[in-house]
Amino acid sequence: MVHLAKKSIKKGALDIMFADWLFILFTVCAVLGAAGLVSFRHPMNSAMSFVVTLISLAGLYALLSAKLIFATQLIVYAGAIMSLIIFIIMFLNIQNEDLPVEEGRLKNMTIGAVLIAPIGLFLMKVVKQIPGSDTVVVDPNFGGVKEVGQLLFSKWLLPFEIVSILLLVALVGAVVLAGKRGINK
Amino acid sequence: MIHSYLMVSVILFCIGMLGVISRRNVFTVFMSIELMLNAANLAFVAFSRLHESMDGHVLALMVMAVAAAEAALALAVVILLHKHKGKLDTNVFSLLKG
Numbered sequence: 001m002v003h004l005a006k007k008s009i010k011k012g013a014l015d016i017m018f019a020d021w022l023f024i025l026f027t028v029c030a031v032l033g034a035a036g037l038v039s040f041r042h043p044m045n046s047a048m049s050f051v052v053t054l055i056s057l058a059g060l061y062a063l064l065s066a067k068l069i070f071a072t073q074l075i076v077y078a079g080a081i082m083s084l085i086i087f088i089i090m091f092l093n094i095q096n097e098d099l100p101v102e103e104g105r106l107k108n109m110t111i112g113a114v115l116i117a118p119i120g121l122f123l124m125k126v127v128k129q130i131p132g133s134d135t136v137v138v139d140p141n142f143g144g145v146k147e148v149g150q151l152l153f154s155k156w157l158l159p160f161e162i163v164s165i166l167l168l169v170a171l172v173g174a175v176v177l178a179g180k181r182g183i184n185k
Numbered sequence: 186m187i188h189s190y191l192m193v194s195v196i197l198f199c200i201g202m203l204g205v206i207s208r209r210n211v212f213t214v215f216m217s218i219e220l221m222l223n224a225a226n227l228a229f230v231a232f233s234r235l236h237e238s239m240d241g242h243v244l245a246l247m248v249m250a251v252a253a254a255e256a257a258l259a260l261a262v263v264i265l266l267h268k269h270k271g272k273l274d275t276n277v278f279s280l281l282k283g
Contacts, residue, residue, distance in 0.1 A: 069245050151239050166250070
C-alpha cells in the first residue's frame with residue numbers, strides 16, 4: 001500500500017485520484033467502525049468494529065508513508081492488544097443479561113454529542129488554521145525501520161528506557177492485581 | 186492534504202469522547218479510550234509527515250507502548266471488579282470500597 005501511495009504521488013493525476021480514493025475508503029471505514037464501537041450494546045460487537053477502525057487507521061498510516069507505524073499498528077494494536085481484549089471479553093463469558101441496562105442510551109448519546117460538538121468544532125477550526133505545505137514527495141526512506149530506529153536510539157533514548165520501566169511496572173501490577181487468589185493460598 | 190488527516194483524527198477523538206461520557210459498559214468505555222489514543226497517534230503521524238521529521242513516529246510508538254501497559258492493567262482491574270460484583274456497569278464500580 002505504501003508503494004501504491006508513493007507511485008501514485010509520483011505519477012499523474014489519475015493515480016493521485018487513486019490515493020484519494022484509498023483515503024476516503026479508509027476514513028469511512030474508520031469512522032463507521034468507531035461509530036459501531038460506541039453504539040453496539042454487546043462489547044464483543046464493539047470490539048469487532050473497533051478492529052475495523054484499527055485496520056483502516058493502519059491504512060491511513062501507510063498513506064502517510066509511515067511504514068514502521070503501519071506494521072506496528074497491525075501487529076501490536078490490531079493483533080496483540082485487541083486479541084487480549086477479546087480474550088478477556090470471552091473469558092468473562094458475558095451474556096446479554098449481564099450487560100448494564102442502558103435504556104436511555106440514545107438520549108445519553110444525543111446529549112453527549114451536543115456537549116462534545118463545540119469541542120469538535122473548535123478543534124476543526126484550529127486544524128484549518130494550521131499552515132500546511134502540500135509537499136507530495138518525501139524521501140523514499142521516510143518512516144522506514146532503520147531511520148526511525150536510529151532516531152529512537154539516539155534522540156529518544158531516555159524516553160525509550162523509561163517506557164521499558166513503565167512496561168515492567170504494568171506487568172508487576174497486573175500480576176499483583178489479577179493473581180491475588182494464588183497469593184492467599 | 187494533511188488537513189484531511191487531522192480532521193479524521195479530530196472526528197475519531199470526538200467519537201471516543203462520546204463513548205467515554207455516554208456509555209456505561211466498562212469494556213466500551215475502555216475501548217473508547219483506546220480510540221482516543223489512536224486518534225492522537227494519527228495526529229502525530231500526520232504532523233510528522235507535514236514537517237518531514239520522524240519524531241512523530243517515535244512518539245506514536247511510545248503511545249502504543251503506553252496503550253499496551255494500560256490495556257494490561259485495566260483488564261486486570263476489570264477481571265477483579267467482575268469477580269467482586271459480577272457486573273460490568275461503571276455505575277456499580279463507582280464505590281471502590283471493599
